[in-house]
Amino acid sequence: MRVTLLGTGCPVLHPRRAGAGLLVEAGGTRVLVDCGHGVAQRLAEAGVRIADLDAVLASHLHTDHLADLWTLVVGGWHQGRTRPLRLLADPAVERLARGLESAWAEERAQRLAFERRPNPAGFGLEVEPLEAGRRLVFPGLEVEAVPVDHRPVEPAFGFVFRAGRRILATSGDTRRSEALIAAARDCDLLVHEVFVHRALPIVPGVRESATIAAVGSYHTAIEEVGPIATAARARALLLTHIVPPTADPGELVLEAGRGFAGPVIAGEDLLSVDLATGTLAWRGLAARLADRTGG
Numbered sequence: 001m002r003v004t005l006l007g008t009g010c011p012v013l014h015p016r017r018a019g020a021g022l023l024v025e026a027g028g029t030r031v032l033v034d035c036g037h038g039v040a041q042r043l044a045e046a047g048v049r050i051a052d053l054d055a056v057l058a059s060h061l062h063t064d065h066l067a068d069l070w071t072l073v074v075g076g077w078h079q080g081r082t083r084p085l086r087l088l089a090d091p092a093v094e095r096l097a098r099g100l101e102s103a104w105a106e107e108r109a110q111r112l113a114f115e116r117r118p119n120p121a122g123f124g125l126e127v128e129p130l131e132a133g134r135r136l137v138f139p140g141l142e143v144e145a146v147p148v149d150h151r152p153v154e155p156a157f158g159f160v161f162r163a164g165r166r167i168l169a170t171s172g173d174t175r176r177s178e179a180l181i182a183a184a185r186d187c188d189l190l191v192h193e194v195f196v197h198r199a200l201p202i203v204p205g206v207r208e209s210a211t212i213a214a215v216g217s218y219h220t221a222i223e224e225v226g227p228i229a230t231a232a233r234a235r236a237l238l239l240t241h242i243v244p245p246t247a248d249p250g251e252l253v254l255e256a257g258r259g260f261a262g263p264v265i266a267g268e269d270l271l272s273v274d275l276a277t278g279t280l281a282w283r284g285l286a287a288r289l290a291d292r293t294g295g
């Protein structure tokens with residue numbers, strides 16, 4: 001099983017960090033979790049065709065996780081997809097998807113009539129319900145939706161993937177979640193979001209102390225992430241959804257590492273980890289995950 005971070009950012013735009021999205025591949029199956037701004041572009045950079053995705057899982061109704069949804073619909077159709085894009089979504093995200101269909105209906109009808117592509121059925125979206133505890137089985141890959149705590153956004157999901165003996169857990173957006181810790185137990189890799197309070201100063205007209213307190217309260221502070229990985233008995237920790245995206249990666253690794261004895265990686269767009277071999281790759285560099293516990 002391999003995971004590739006397609007976007008490690010958040011709503012704050014940053015050239016190196018696209019909106020949230022990650023790709024999980026195992027046994028010929030390809031599942032995308034979230035599709036924030038820039039994720040479709042990152043998928044192309046990773047050399048993966050939208051048309052080859054088996055499903056898209058939506059973690060929750062936030063723009064930085066969904067902005068590229070319609071680009072995936074149109075882009076996959078242009079790549080020859082012969083059936084609608086399969087989206088698993090809660091009722092709120094489904095309403096967004098139906099709204100997008102409606103908003104783009106005129107353009108879609110015009111393109112279908114004028115471009116005369118041989119795969120009209122590929123220009124669409126097939127939405128299936130996603131609820132806590134739902135298990136999906138793909139060839140070589142299983143995934144379970146885990147309820148996390150991103151209130152007032154409800155529901156919000158993390159996901160636990162299993163391929164053979166390997167386990168990958170992803171947090172989605174959440175404050176510390178005991179449900180996620182339980183579901184992620186003994187995972188080979190925990191991909192977790194982080195919020196860095198000290199990197200977010202008050203800026204008049206942009207954010208006040210109340211803004212920082214509110215936004216920070218539905219995310220997970222960097223100081224909390226190491227203890228979460230320890231509680232889940234994760235073998236390694238990969239940080240993503242870095243708020244703010246300008247936070248120093250080296251400092252993130254040091255801070256998270258104070259609460260976790262295993263390897264900590266600060267995520268970057270297009271960084272991938274192969275869970276079977278314990279190797280990570282990024283921009284032509286590769287490294288093996290060391291185990292600081294010596295186990």
Ligand SMILES: [Zn+2]
Nearest residue numbers: 010062064173
């Ligand atoms: Zn987010």
Ligand SMILES: [Zn+2]
Nearest residue numbers: 060062150173
């Ligand atoms: Zn969110």
